[in-house]
Amino acid sequence: MRKTMKFGLVTVITLMIGTFLPVSNLTSTVSAAAATPEIEAEAAFILEPSTGKILMNQNGDKKLGIASMTKMISEYLIFEALEKGDIKWDQAVPISDYAQQLSQDNSLSNVPLRQDETYTFKELYQAMAIYSANAATVAMAEAVAGSEPEFVDMMREKVESWGIKDYDLYNSTGLSNSDLMGHMYPGSNENSENAMSARSIALVAQKLLKSYPEVLETTSIPKMTFKEGTSDFIEMDNWNWMLKGLVSERENVDGLKTGTTDFAGATFTGTAEENGMRIITVVMNATDGQKDLQKRFVETDKMMDWAFSNWEKVQVYKKNDRLDEIKPLEVEKGKTDNLKVVAASDMSLLVPVNTDLKDKEVTFTAKKKALNESKKVEAPIKKGAKLGTAEILVKGDDLGYINGDSGEKVEVIASEEVEKANVFVLAGRWIKVFVSDLF
Incomplete structure (x- = not known):
């Protein structure tokens, strides 16, 4: 610094990596x-x-x-x-x-x-x-x-x-x-x-x-x-x-x-x-x-x-909150057919004051290898298993983030454990699908 005079002394769920599809896109606008x-x-x-x-x-x-x-x-x-x-x-x-x-x-x-x-x-x-x-x-x-x-x-x-x-x-x-x-x-x-x-x-x-x-x-x-x-x-x-x-x-x-x-x-x-x-x-x-x-x-x-x-900074999700905007993931070879996802951590957004937080777009991107070729998660699945990330964007926000993202991200994890179904259950499901296809 050069010294100068001083005067005293500022969901559709994304199933393939790299594809982004909105899962919730409400029409109201951000509070100005x-x-x-x-x-x-x-x-x-x-x-x-x-x-x-x-x-x-x-x-x-x-x-x-x-x-x-x-x-x-x-x-x-x-x-x-x-x-x-x-x-x-x-x-x-x-x-x-x-x-x-x-x-x-x-x-x-x-x-x-x-x-x-x-x-x-x-x-x-x-x-x-x-x-x-x-x-x-x-x-x-x-x-x-x-x-x-x-x-x-x-x-x-x-x-x-x-x-x-x-x-x-x-x-x-x-x-x-x-x-x-x-x-x-x-x-x-x-x-x-x-x-x-x-x-x-x-x-x-x-x-x-x-x-x-x-x-x-x-x-x-x-x-x-x-x-x-x-x-x-x-x-x-x-x-x-x-x-x-x-x-x-x-x-x-x-x-x-x-x-x-x-x-x-x-x-x-x-x-x-x-x-x-x-x-x-x-x-x-x-x-x-x-x-x-x-x-x-x-x-x-x-x-x-x-x-x-x-x-203002407003909390959108707390740790383990269910992300209802994301459609449950389909499960293959599990005792249950689908799996709900939750936030891995607290997540807050910076928004204009009085913004309606229902007005947000949530996009899920699956973690690499989290889904199989059928676009499903395969059992067994541990509770808390990392499945991907959700990006949350408030409609009308065009300035984005310093890292180039358009929205704030939170890691998405499995809400519960899903055990692998036994061979008899899997066989029964196969027969049911086979018969359904016939008729």
Whole structure:
């Protein structure tokens, strides 16, 4: 993040894999939420992370500059290295000549680093997450991967594993390459900039919060002193001005990452939880990056107001609830002829407030090899046996989910045990069918 002036311190049952047939499709419409607000930014996006439901998409698929929101990927890789045991919080981080020189650039967000001082991963991580400290980020990247370019290779591999394809990543910080004192990723130049879409950044934030929710313990800190008690101490005011006590304070905001460069403008990935529902918001290029830094928080506040007022998480099924919308499966060679299915777990949907949950389309997809060539389940069948998945879609929902699904999914299992019929019962059934066919 480039430092600018601060003013204080967002059924038919599907029987063959790959075929989808609706089992329930009622005709009433979804209760309309209040009109989606027009956000004064180049792109805006809202995601509910536990389900992956998209609540807003304003130009969210255009690739734009991400600036220091890049550091969410760096944070993920640092937490991953900690989880693997490759590094420890109290481990000393060596400061290279480059990291030391970069830390002295007062036009950038930085904490001063010296080569004759000891800095731990914990200290440098806090500086990165709270103050968007760039040289601290570079030092950690070098310590984790051996060099910043090798760390960038890890970043690229990680985002691609998440399904993100249209991106540009050249450094660990989100700074413009022109600020890197010539230390550029091979093949890049001074005009190379980190870029992604708002959708992709929301996905990055979702992955970070899902895998390492403890990130919020640090991103929610409004102020902290770096190297307190030393001559190098510096007061770190969080660049997320929506935190408690800061100029754009909003209750329940606890993250996540700002970013500001001339290329990206003023950007912000925010997150907050209200009434048991968390959302992730992304605002990109709310201003040109050099004026009205509060604008991205004003727009985020509008987005949060709208999302929390107009959307709610509603439980559709509890674990072991019968899915009446799915026709019982036919059983072959069993003591009973059909089998009802139930939900393997609780399942909730994100819907506009006052939505009639009878208005849903349920599609069942059988698990591979769950059905035989006759499109039946063969006995014996154990209670709780995994049979497939049900996708639930509320009519009128056209935004879908961050993973590309059109509806929320729940695993479907057998409601009861079905024993295999003995040879005499099977013979009797065969005779009955034979005689029926004759007449």
